[in-house]
Amino acid sequence: MKLSKDATAVLSKFLRQYKVPVEDVNDLEEVVAMMPDDRKEIYKNVQSNPVGDLFRYSIHIRIQHLLTFTTFLLLAFTGLPIHYNDAFWAVPFNSVLGGVEVTRVIHRTLATVMVLSMVYHLMTIIGGTLQKMAAGKFDVRRSILPLLKDASDFMADMSYFAGGRENRPEMDKFMYKQKIHYFAAAFGNTVMVVSGSSFLFPEFWNSVLPAAYASHFQEMMRLSHPHEALLALLVIAFWHWYNVHLAPGRFPMQWTFLTGKLTREHQIEEHFLEYLRDLASLPQERQYLRENLVNKGLVSSTRDMDARQNIVFEEYRRWVADQAAREAELAEGEGVGELVEDSQT
């Protein structure tokens, strides 16, 4: 495979940030050259463990997802009979729980857990990002932040689905669809927390808002809380659950939210740039892919030519040699300094 501009940039940065050993890079160079240009040939012919092959989400993210979805479902389930508390079906539901006042207390308790989960999430992503930055291992392409590339990926993916392209675009750890979903959820959660808090703490909001707007704000919040909840329910039921339960390749369930791992097939198809990082960091993955390509007769016929064109590896080897030479020079300089110091004492 001849690496694209995006793939070259991703690998170039990853190899330098993680200081991948040269022997591993030589191996990676060979495996990349063996890969056919048609990526469909790769992901349609790999063996995948349905519960996941390649690491994706930490235990923190999985706990946050678990807290968010359980509280979300229970909040929707208790919110509806609060909103329609005099409806014929809501009266017995609320009675079973001890009356609408008790349903409200349960709803608010669940909301508190959801807010705590949001705080936990913010701490994780901010702390994790700072930690990576301090270690010199942060790459914005690997983050959830929207980039211009997402817009071109979206156009290219639509073109693929319409039959205008041979392959899906090479996307990173988070593709355009996941970024939209993530920020929609962040926006929705914020609306729900702000509007919900306006019911619980009206005095606070009246004290911080100008008097002319305070009552309008309360009315707006009263309207937006149930409607945003319904919107969230629609997004979860008809978009998210389709993507993780019903979409081809995911049925009957995608296991990532439990195991934190993604299947190899899924990673190559939708997150090819992240798969290249997996190949760079996991010798066993390179070995698997190499054997699979050979056994299935999928080794690229332009292998040697591609290997010469993928200059990222040769550039990295030169960079490593330069770094080593610089370090040797520095060590030599320090050695001379020590000698001078020794001779002076």
Add this chain to the structure above:
Amino acid sequence: MMSGLTKGQRLIAYGSLIFVLLWTVFGIFAIWLMVFEG
């Protein structure tokens, strides 16, 4: 190409699928309520 799930894993996966489908029915009920709220 996927290899098969064990019996326990199938139970979790299909159980979860049935759960979300039932929830979708609840979602449709909520939409119906909101639409006909007036």
